[in-house]
Amino acid sequence: MLDIEDIKQGVIEAQQYHLSTLERLSSIESNHLSGQVRSLQHSINHSILRPLEKAEMLISIIEELGMENIPETLISEWIEEVKTIEILTGDYADDGSNS
Amino acid sequence: MMDQIRDIAKGLQQANHAFESLSNLGFQILLNLESMNSSFDNLFQISRIINDQFRAQCAIQSHENEKLLFIATKILSEPKLIDKSEVEPYLISLGTVDASLRDGKHGRPIVGFMHPTISETIADLLEENLFDELRLHSSWDDWNSSFQRKQSQLQRLIELFPIEHPFSTIFVSLQLSLSSIVQEISEQKKIETTLHSLIQHSNDVLHAEHAAYFRLHTMRLERQLVPLPIRDRESEEE
Numbered sequence: 001m002l003d004i005e006d007i008k009q010g011v012i013e014a015q016q017y018h019l020s021t022l023e024r025l026s027s028i029e030s031n032h033l034s035g036q037v038r039s040l041q042h043s044i045n046h047s048i049l050r051p052l053e054k055a056e057m058l059i060s061i062i063e064e065l066g067m068e069n070i071p072e073t074l075i076s077e078w079i080e081e082v083k084t085i086e087i088l089t090g091d092y093a094d095d096g097s098n099s
Numbered sequence: 100m101m102d103q104i105r106d107i108a109k110g111l112q113q114a115n116h117a118f119e120s121l122s123n124l125g126f127q128i129l130l131n132l133e134s135m136n137s138s139f140d141n142l143f144q145i146s147r148i149i150n151d152q153f154r155a156q157c158a159i160q161s162h163e164n165e166k167l168l169f170i171a172t173k174i175l176s177e178p179k180l181i182d183k184s185e186v187e188p189y190l191i192s193l194g195t196v197d198a199s200l201r202d203g204k205h206g207r208p209i210v211g212f213m214h215p216t217i218s219e220t221i222a223d224l225l226e227e228n229l230f231d232e233l234r235l236h237s238s239w240d241d242w243n244s245s246f247q248r249k250q251s252q253l254q255r256l257i258e259l260f261p262i263e264h265p266f267s268t269i270f271v272s273l274q275l276s277l278s279s280i281v282q283e284i285s286e287q288k289k290i291e292t293t294l295h296s297l298i299q300h301s302n303d304v305l306h307a308e309h310a311a312y313f314r315l316h317t318m319r320l321e322r323q324l325v326p327l328p329i330r331d332r333e334s335e336e337e
Contacts, residue, residue, distance in 0.1 A: 054309055061296050070287045073324070074316065 006060050007082060010089030011052050018048050048088055055085040101178060107196050108171035110215050111164055117218035118161045120225040121256075121266075125154040127232055128249060128273070131242075134328035135280060142283070146276035163211025167196060171310045208264045224255055234331055237289040246281050250274055283297050287325060294320045 022044055025037050057080050066077055132147045150318075170189045180186050199206040204216045234243050253274040260267045285299065297317045304310040 050306060050308065053306070054312065057300060057304070057309065057313075061293075061300055065292060067294055069289050070293050071286060071320070074293060076322070 002060060004059055007055070007086050007089070010061075010086065011055050011059070013048065014089040015052050015056075018052075020050075038064050051085045051088060055082050058082055100174065100181065103197060104171055104174055104193065107193050107200065108168065108175060108187070110200050110218075111168040111171060111212060112216045113195065113218035113222075114211070114213045115161070115164050115168060117213060117221040118121060118157055118164055120222050122154065122157040122161065124151060124225055124249075124252065125157055128277075129154065130330060131245060131249070131328075132280075134330050135234075135242075138325045138328040139283065140325075143280055146273070146280060149269065149272045149276055153266075153273060156269060160211055165211075167192060167211050168255065205261050221256070224252060227252075227263055236328070239284055239291060239327065242328060243281060243284045243288065246277055246284065250277050250281065253277065288323050289318050296326065 022041055025041050025044075028037050030037075062070065062075070062078065062082075070078070071084060114199045128150045129147075132143055132150060135143050171193060174186070174190075174193075181190070191207050195207075196212045196302050199212055200214065202214075204214050206214055231248065232245065234239060234241070236245060257267065257270045257274065260270065262268070294317060297313055297320070301310060301313045301317065304313060
């Protein structure tokens, strides 16, 4: 059974963590690192934050409608999708300082 | 003897009313199934066939009932007929009805007759929610309620007839076949609700790839959505 609340919390924490990483990256003012910084920002945005946003939207629809009110084929796909994205959410709760 | 025939005639009259109610139920189910089949591309033809069997059985029972009722009323109006030898086979038919009447509620099954207790229960049961059926079915919820009412009526009818009675297995089959229809209706309701929510959420989507993802699901659901069945008013009036 999918623990929506748990996953939702994980998604929020992961988002906060990676957004703060992005903030830190944009504060780096070094010409010789700018390429790597942009590449890293792009990777975080596309490979982590976008899927997390998608998971957030799916969770919000599931919460709004209730799992039992979503067609069987769709809900099983969405659960798989959310579970896959869940891998991106580690234990960020105590790591908010991003040190 | 005449008192007995009078009781038989009364029982037959009540059974006649019950067969009429059952026949009406069969007609209501037919109308619902026709509407469903036209929306779901004849997915529920088996249910239609089972309901046709039910309607045929109602016709057989009614026909036999009217024959027996005619004999009973004829003898009541002309008591001298009892002494005529030609009437003897008809009296034997009334005798089997009398035996079933004396057996009680779950007596031997006689074509064209059912115990007055069962007749009364059927008449009361099928008169319940009669007005709800006449209402326009303007949403999946209305259709769901209509089929669920039929299912619960069939469930109570199953309990009324012993397994030996020809109605018994027909009611069971019909009830089971309506379950699959209720399931399809519930799936349609889910599709409709999810589709509505997806369309609403697609307005909040910030990135093109998410928009494409939700659009794909929206299109898939739209393809699964069938038009809401419409009941044919003309055939209903017939």
